[in-house]
Amino acid sequence: MRKFAIPMLVTALLFVVTFVVIGAARGQMTLGPIVLNRETQSESVREIVAPEASVAPQQPNIGFIDSPSATCYIPDPNQDTCYINWYYLSVSASPNYMITMTATLNDFGSVAHIQGFFQTSMYVPYNMLGQGFKVPCGSLGAGGNPQLGNAYAFTIRARDSAGLSSANYGTVYCPAFNP
Amino acid sequence: MSRKWFSLILITLTVTVLTVAMHTMAARADPGSTPSVVAEETAHTRREIQSDIDSPTISFIDSPAATCYRASVGTCYIEWSYLSVSASASQYIISMTVSIDNRLRAYHSGFFQTAMYIPGDMYAPGFKVACGQRGASGIPELGYSYNYVIRAAETGGLKAANYGTVTCPADKGVVFLPFVTRQ
Numbered sequence: 001m002r003k004f005a006i007p008m009l010v011t012a013l014l015f016v017v018t019f020v021v022i023g024a025a026r027g028q029m030t031l032g033p034i035v036l037n038r039e040t041q042s043e044s045v046r047e048i049v050a051p052e053a054s055v056a057p058q059q060p061n062i063g064f065i066d067s068p069s070a071t072c073y074i075p076d077p078n079q080d081t082c083y084i085n086w087y088y089l090s091v092s093a094s095p096n097y098m099i100t101m102t103a104t105l106n107d108f109g110s111v112a113h114i115q116g117f118f119q120t121s122m123y124v125p126y127n128m129l130g131q132g133f134k135v136p137c138g139s140l141g142a143g144g145n146p147q148l149g150n151a152y153a154f155t156i157r158a159r160d161s162a163g164l165s166s167a168n169y170g171t172v173y174c175p176a177f178n179p
Numbered sequence: 180m181s182r183k184w185f186s187l188i189l190i191t192l193t194v195t196v197l198t199v200a201m202h203t204m205a206a207r208a209d210p211g212s213t214p215s216v217v218a219e220e221t222a223h224t225r226r227e228i229q230s231d232i233d234s235p236t237i238s239f240i241d242s243p244a245a246t247c248y249r250a251s252v253g254t255c256y257i258e259w260s261y262l263s264v265s266a267s268a269s270q271y272i273i274s275m276t277v278s279i280d281n282r283l284r285a286y287h288s289g290f291f292q293t294a295m296y297i298p299g300d301m302y303a304p305g306f307k308v309a310c311g312q313r314g315a316s317g318i319p320e321l322g323y324s325y326n327y328v329i330r331a332a333e334t335g336g337l338k339a340a341n342y343g344t345v346t347c348p349a350d351k352g353v354v355f356l357p358f359v360t361r362q
Binding site: 039041042044046064067068070072073074075076077087126127131147148168170172173174175176178 | 271273275277282283284285286287288289290291292295296297298300301302303304305306307334
């Protein structure tokens, strides 16, 4: 009996170790959203995200969102009113369809929502957003830069029909209101 | 004993003086310490590129057709046809700013972009300024003059700037009264 006890104990121990290792490996697989591509430049970040690892393709069809020249300007220097706009917002997911694109000023919430209509790309020029989004300019140094006014963080998100999403995170500084 | 200490102090002093002299010579020989400037000038305008290297490759800023127009009595607007600048190879544009009479009026942040193009109507109707009376800037028939500076910077540390002046139409102070008919 004692002759069998030691091999059985060793076998049981091996089983336990194997299951623990398998469990640890499965635990490392992310069940939530997974970032497929990410780039950073100073305060700006852009990324492409899959909802979960199981649907993440090797090569995502959705691209980075183009949101060049985030602009904040003060039309009238005697009023604490600035406008934020982008030269354009553009994203493509061909051959998948674009479902939505949303621009958000983090302090104010969503400011623009664009819905796709059987389209594989989406292009929104600045003049589709009117004069831009009205915000307070703020006093000198209000946003952390001593020569500028308020700073506004923004997020632009786009989602395609394959469930992939792309997002831009940035900050735009406004000129200070200096009456 | 005192001679020993004296020798030690003398050696320390000599080493210190030699080190300082070497650092001074090295600093003078460093060509990167003087920024180079490429500039072009006309009567009232100047554009330049500043950098720490000998061959700057950020472009000049394009800011054609600086315009001041009188939209209504006392209210003028300044605008440009467009503003445009390109970064040097493999660099991104960080920002471009517009200042009028030393007041910052627009700030453009780059977002992973090697060039920046701002069409004039992105500022529509323009930057509001006072028109001024006739001859306010020394030019008969015209109003105030405004100095503007447009600056751009890229990730490689290079900068470009445009300096110019735009003069507004004069305020003639014509007010159209409503036409009222007698009953």
